[in-house]
Amino acid sequence: MNTVSPEELRELFLFEDLDDDKLAWLAEHGTAEIVPAGNAICEQGEAAEFLYVLLDGEMAMSTNVRGHVVEVVRTARPGTYGGAVQAYLGEQIEQIYHHTLRAVRDCRMFVLPARKFGKAVRKWFPMAAHLLEGVFFGMTNNRRVIDQRERLTALGTITAGLTHELNNPAAAAARASTELGDRLVGAQQSLADLAAQGVDCTHLSALVALRPALQPKAARRSPLEVSDAEDELGDWLEEHGVDDAWELAPGLVGAGIGVEQAEEVAAAAGEHLPGAMRWLAEVMEVAQLQSEISEAMGRITALLDSARQYSQLDRADHQVADLRELLDSTLTMLKRKIGADVTVKTDYDAGLPPVPVFAAELNQVWTNLIVNALYAMQGSGTLTIRTGRENDHAVVEIGDTGVGIPEENLDRIFTPFFTTKPVGQGTGLGLDISWRIVADRHHGDIRVESLPGDTRFQVLLPITEATGSGDQ
Numbered sequence: 001m002n003t004v005s006p007e008e009l010r011e012l013f014l015f016e017d018l019d020d021d022k023l024a025w026l027a028e029h030g031t032a033e034i035v036p037a038g039n040a041i042c043e044q045g046e047a048a049e050f051l052y053v054l055l056d057g058e059m060a061m062s063t064n065v066r067g068h069v070v071e072v073v074r075t076a077r078p079g080t081y082g083g084a085v086q087a088y089l090g091e092q093i094e095q096i097y098h099h100t101l102r103a104v105r106d107c108r109m110f111v112l113p114a115r116k117f118g119k120a121v122r123k124w125f126p127m128a129a130h131l132l133e134g135v136f137f138g139m140t141n142n143r144r145v146i147d148q149r150e151r152l153t154a155l156g157t158i159t160a161g162l163t164h165e166l167n168n169p170a171a172a173a174a175r176a177s178t179e180l181g182d183r184l185v186g187a188q189q190s191l192a193d194l195a196a197q198g199v200d201c202t203h204l205s206a207l208v209a210l211r212p213a214l215q216p217k218a219a220r221r222s223p224l225e226v227s228d229a230e231d232e233l234g235d236w237l238e239e240h241g242v243d244d245a246w247e248l249a250p251g252l253v254g255a256g257i258g259v260e261q262a263e264e265v266a267a268a269a270g271e272h273l274p275g276a277m278r279w280l281a282e283v284m285e286v287a288q289l290q291s292e293i294s295e296a297m298g299r300i301t302a303l304l305d306s307a308r309q310y311s312q313l314d315r316a317d318h319q320v321a322d323l324r325e326l327l328d329s330t331l332t333m334l335k336r337k338i339g340a341d342v343t344v345k346t347d348y349d350a351g352l353p354p355v356p357v358f359a360a361e362l363n364q365v366w367t368n369l370i371v372n373a374l375y376a377m378q379g380s381g382t383l384t385i386r387t388g389r390e391n392d393h394a395v396v397e398i399g400d401t402g403v404g405i406p407e408e409n410l411d412r413i414f415t416p417f418f419t420t421k422p423v424g425q426g427t428g429l430g431l432d433i434s435w436r437i438v439a440d441r442h443h444g445d446i447r448v449e450s451l452p453g454d455t456r457f458q459v460l461l462p463i464t465e466a467t468g469s470g471d472q
Contacts, residue, residue: 002281040101041109177293193278255284321359341381353463358441362442378402401454442461
């Protein structure tokens with residue numbers, strides 16, 4: 001017999017305060033079912049079609065956490081319920097089972113269709129239903145808002161760092177550009193002075209043609225070697241009648257000009273060597289300033305490329321990406337935050353293939369993990385980033401030499417709103433967001449090992465695209 005009497009339902013703590021009419025309605029629309037020991041009553045992730053209430057027997061509730069099945073509770077208390085407990089929300093949310101119920105011993109269950117249960121709650125307890133809806137959607141909206149604030153905070157940190165990094169090369173380029181104009185005028189004036197002194201076109205052409213051959217040498221010299229070279233060139237210029245020899249020598253040596261190159265100029269300029277050397281000094285300084293501008297613009301371009309790589313603004317949402325490039329772009333964006341007393345070590349597996357990912361979202365994961373590592377080290381220590389392979393998964397390990405995570409907190413760090421930072425310094429959502437990006441979006445996993453002076457977060461990502469990748 002699969003019916004349940006109103007009297008039996010009244011014995012359950014869940015229904016004991018209902019009047020006779022409500023108990024009769026439940027008995028009419030629900031049924032009793034036997035679930036043998038070891039069988040599933042409902043499975044996590046499946047469509048939530050029924051509310052289950054234990055009448056007799058013993059059952060266990062479990063949930064899948066990061067790929068591990070965790071038993072939440074085991075009970076033999078009649079009236080314990082599970083299944084479609086949020087059916088009162090109707091179609092406002094996707095109705096799925098958020099846990100698995102399994103019979104430990106043979107169980108006799110009261111089974112009520114989810115639609116009937118939801119209708120009864122809304123009809124019998126309208127105020128309670130509204131309150132529960134407010135709590136559920138209020139918490140959901142709060143989490144979404146704080147989630148967005150966490151993302152914006154990370155973006156603000158990155159933007160501040162990028163602005164600071166861009167400021168230095170931009171200022172250098174502006175300064176060099178201003179000086180370049182003055183030096184160009186000076187070079188033109190020196191060339192005009194040579195012409196006014198009677199230097200013919202043949203000698204002027206020889207000087208101009210000689211200039212490209214006098215490009216600065218790439219060899220690096222010590223301060224002592226530079227000083228010796230300036231003394232040597234200054235003596236040579238003085239011996240050859242160049243009045244401002246000691247003013248010209250440092251600039252010429254800095255541009256890579258020595259006695260050997262000066263003799264080539266003397267051969268081309270003849271008796272007009274002083275004017276030729278002044279012209280050469282101006283021209284070489286122009287070349288030096290052009291090089292500085294080019295270097296500064298290259299640095300700006302590299303920073304913008306890193307920003308573009310980090311944000312993935314010009315790329316497909318889901319793509320096959322090189323994890324090394326994503327990690328490097330994140331390190332570039334966080335350079336200002338890393339600090340001078342933090343040593344960054346990278347160890348990338350050259351044989352690791354590109355991985356199908358949501359690149360911009362993964363960059364947020366790297367940001368969260370690196371910022372947490374920097375916080376743990378309090379401005380001094382070693383940040384280590386490694387990549388490797390574990391079977392069919394790519395592994396990214398981010399380690400630090402900070403204070404470590406207390407053992408009692410290891411199981412809670414991915415819990416929403418849990419944080420060990422002082423009030424105002426952390427929302428407790430950074431690792432929760434990271435976990436959801438890795439597990440839900442990429443079907444991967446995050447592992448953590450921590451001791452004082454050695455904390456390691458390992459992010460595992462499937463190398464081949466998982467079925468349903470990208471589902472929310």
